[in-house]
Amino acid sequence: MKKVLIVFGSRYGTTENTSKMISDALSSKNLEVNLVNIKDMEPSVEGYDGVLIGTGIKISMWTKRIKKFVKKHKRIFNNRNFKFGFFISCGTACKKEDVNEAIEKYIKSKMSKIGVTYDLCDAFGAIYDFSETSLLSNMAKKMMKEGLIDDGWEKIEDISYDLRDVNQIQKFSENFASIL
Numbered sequence: 001m002k003k004v005l006i007v008f009g010s011r012y013g014t015t016e017n018t019s020k021m022i023s024d025a026l027s028s029k030n031l032e033v034n035l036v037n038i039k040d041m042e043p044s045v046e047g048y049d050g051v052l053i054g055t056g057i058k059i060s061m062w063t064k065r066i067k068k069f070v071k072k073h074k075r076i077f078n079n080r081n082f083k084f085g086f087f088i089s090c091g092t093a094c095k096k097e098d099v100n101e102a103i104e105k106y107i108k109s110k111m112s113k114i115g116v117t118y119d120l121c122d123a124f125g126a127i128y129d130f131s132e133t134s135l136l137s138n139m140a141k142k143m144m145k146e147g148l149i150d151d152g153w154e155k156i157e158d159i160s161y162d163l164r165d166v167n168q169i170q171k172f173s174e175n176f177a178s179i180l
């Protein structure tokens with residue numbers, strides 16, 4: 001059985017949820033998946049056939065821990081004997097026509113700045129949670145709601161909106177499984 005490590009950093013829960021979806025998709029392809037929240041521990045990347053890293057984006061930035069993790073393992077990633085994929089969750093990628101812009105801005109340019117290569121990457125949309133149990137601050141909720149209104153939304157309720165393309169996440173998972 002081939003082994004995959006998924007390490008994620010998530011401030012508001014989207015990347016955690018997306019990572020679980022990818023983990024389920026890979027498990028259903030008969031792969032052994034180790035899913036790790038970088039907040040809980042910094043895993044070793046040794047002994048895997050595939051490593052996936054995911055992070056949410058806040059003011060154009062990855063989570064601090066994911067940035068540190070990628071930098072720290074730069075040599076291992078560049079001399080890898082495993083497949084390496086990277087994905088993000090961000091507001092920009094909620095619109096299909098802006099996915100490439102998100103990939104360019106938040107993955108390609110950052111990875112090339114650090115000097116790390118990868119086999120596969122993608123940018124997924126966000127879950128905007130305006131409910132009472134949301135991890136967003138009231139200020140952030142207000143900001144996101146204003147953004148949605150600018151995009152033409154008429155009514156925004158205090159509930160959670162999943163703006164991700166589930167098929168895109170499924171396809172990414174299948175592509176990763178197929179290159180292992």
Ligand SMILES: Cc1cc2nc3c(=O)[nH]c(=O)nc-3n(C[C@H](O)[C@H](O)[C@H](O)COP(=O)(O)O)c2cc1C
Pocket residue numbers: 009010011012013014015016055056057058059060061089090091092093102125126127136140
């Ligand atoms: C304070 C704040 C700043 C954000 N900045 C950006 C940004 O610069 N670019 C973007 O595309 N999305 C941005 N977003 C949207 C987040 O990327 C989106 O909510 C994503 O799902 C967060 O991932 P996480 O829940 O795993 O932390 C921002 C969201 C918040 C609350």
